[in-house]
Amino acid sequence: xxxxxxxxxxxxxxxxxxxxxxxxxxxxxxxxxxxxxxxxxxxxxxxxxxxxxxxxxxxxxxxxxxxxxxxxxxxxxxxxxxxxxxxxxxxxxxxxxxxxxxxxxxxxxxxxxxxxxxxxxxxxxxxxxxxxxxxxxxxxxxxxxxxxxxxxxxxxxxxxxxxxxxxxxxxxxxxxxxxxxxxxxxxxxxxxxxxxxxxxxxxxxxxxxxxxxxxxxxxxxxxxxxxxxxxxxxxxxxxxxxxxxxxxxxxxxxxxxxxxxxxxx
Numbered sequence: 731x732x733x734x735x736x737x738x739x740x741x742x743x744x745x746x747x748x749x750x751x752x753x754x755x756x757x758x759x760x761x762x763x764x765x766x767x768x769x770x771x772x773x774x775x776x777x778x779x780x781x782x783x784x785x786x787x788x789x790x791x792x793x794x795x796x797x798x799x800x801x802x803x804x805x806x807x808x809x810x811x812x813x814x815x816x817x818x819x820x821x822x823x824x825x826x827x828x829x830x831x832x833x834x835x836x837x838x839x840x841x842x843x844x845x846x847x848x849x850x851x852x853x854x855x856x857x858x859x860x861x862x863x864x865x866x867x868x869x870x871x872x873x874x875x876x877x878x879x880x881x882x883x884x885x886x887x888x889x890x891x892x893x894x895x896x897x898x899x900x901x902x903x904x905x906x907x908x909x910x911x912x913x914x915x916x917x918x919x920x921x922x923x924x925x926x927x928x929x930x931x932x933x934x935x936x937x938x939x940x941x942x943x944x945x946x947x948x949x950x951x952x953x954x955x956x957x958x959x960x961x962x963x964x965x966x967x968x969x970x971x972x973x974x975x976x977x978x979x980x981x982x983x984x985x986x987x988x989x990x991x992x993x994x995x
Contacts, residue, residue, distance in 0.1 A: 769842060771787055873898065
């Protein structure tokens with residue numbers, strides 16, 4: 731029988747902690763979803779004029795989770811447009827944001843996100859800074875693993891870019907030709923850079939593809955972070971567990987305070 735006063739997770743039991751950024755540390759998932767919606771809707775409007783066809787708009791809940799959350803930017807563009815029956819040439823990283831290419835659409839989305847980061851800043855979720863600080867106090871190694879190419883900019887805007895031992899972001903994923911989530915490649919690279927075996931490391935993720943990546947990488951523990959209550963996704967914790975989360979929390983502060991026994995299978 732579990733002790734109701736015991737910590738939710740033993741912070742000393744694992745040597746490395748790998749955090750996704752958007753939706754786990756920073757309140758940027760909604761920013762990304764809104765930027766994707768604006769970029770895709772602008773593109774689809776132009777495509778409708780060009781082809782005479784109509785296309786279902788981008789849904790910031792279902793489409794975001796299914797096609798772009800946790801994915802490298804170019805993969806997100808390909809995934810969503812493929813679902814609408816559209817295939818674009820790849821183009822290049824330097825394509826302007828109005829180019830009819832995968833990179834063009836992705837660059838438009840990136841332009842929109844950077845503008846929000848610059849003008850509005852980035853907020854942290856409750857418990858994020860305290861948990862990372864406590865892990866460091868205990869001598870644990872801590873990394874950020876994110877598909878975003880704006881990871882450093884977002885962490886800097888939130889004031890925590892310098893508290894991580896390593897950062898594996900979208901730029902690293904691209905330069906090393908790593909597969910995006912749900913493949914475990916980026917998390918395995920994070921563990922490698924920390925010098926920690928996956929069997930001694932924890933993955934913290936809010937995306938279904940991310941928890942799948944943690945499970946596929948055979949990490950010691952996969953913690954699902956459920957910040958979806960405000961969008962009405964009350965069954966999201968169950969989905970996180972079904973996709974591989976051993977434990978689900980609604981706030982990183984729970985990992986410090988204890989309030990409830992483990993919720994994993």
